Amino acid sequence: MNKNQKIAVTGANGYIGRHVVNALLDRGAQVIAVDLSTDEISNQATRINSDIFLEDEAIFQRLGSPDVCLHLAWIDGFNHNADSHIENLSSHYKFIKNMIRGGLRQIAVMGSVHEVGYYEGVVDEKTPCHPISQYGIAKDALRRSLFNFVRNYDVVTQWLRGFYIYGDDAHNHSIFTKIIQAELNGDRLFPFTTGKNQYDFIHVAEIAQMISACVLQEDIDGIINCCSGVPVSLAEKVEKFIHDNNFKIKLNYGAFPDRPYDSPAIWGDTTKIEKILSKQS
Secondary structure, eight states: OOTTOEEEEETTTSTTHHHHHHHHHHTTOEEEEEESOOTTSOTTSEEEEOOTTSOOTTHHHHTTOOSEEEEOOOSSTTOTTOTHHHHTHHHHHHHHHHHHHHTOOEEEEEEEGGGTBSOOEEEOTTSOOBOOSHHHHHHHHHHHHHHHHGGGSOOEEEEEEEOEEEOOGGGOOSHHHHHHHHHHTTOSEEEOOOOOOEEEEEEHHHHHHHHHHHHTOOSSOEEEEESOOOEEEHHHHHHHHHHHTTOOOEEETTSSOOOTTSOSBEEEOOHHHHHHHHHHO
């Protein structure tokens, strides 16, 4: 593990970013936390309030010439069909391009299972991608553009594919957050889908550890699934959440249709992430 590396984390003040910054600091890394606002970031990190989409060709130097850039920044991540995903795509690409041209030697970008689209079964790095949502389409396009661009550069390139992240519910917009609010409102029923879809759930603190482990090494690159590798039905996960929190609210199954772009059962192959974690244990 390459400790004491200088790692720039974009989107550091975001849902995943705050946890990743803490995980990197705990591992002894020098963290440059970059976001529009960094008020909630630990003082142990170097905090830079910056808009990385300004198309600054000198941004690598402006962010402290880091050894690694972990690009987590993304707008409207919980709104899968927002226009902003496509509208901001070129800005993500230009930022990464300027960082690499400036001298960056390792780039890691947060991906998503939504790049894959409608698919049933285990997802590995060779699984074909046919995204349906604007979010998935934008992530897929950025990944393809990134790997095409770096062919002309000697740079370690990692695409960290996240699956279904939960936890720290006060800072996200997941179904768990909505259930908490409905319980606080005194609602008896929560409108729900069939709940039959099976997903690869992972707690935000756990994926933060995986992400930090990935960027502190360079032997394993390419697409790396950061996930549990275990499919669990949405109904089972939510019912357990309600039970564990002693909520009184009940699920109203079938009130909403299942989203057409959600797979019946999808989970990630964990071969790469297990190798990374085993070397650092």
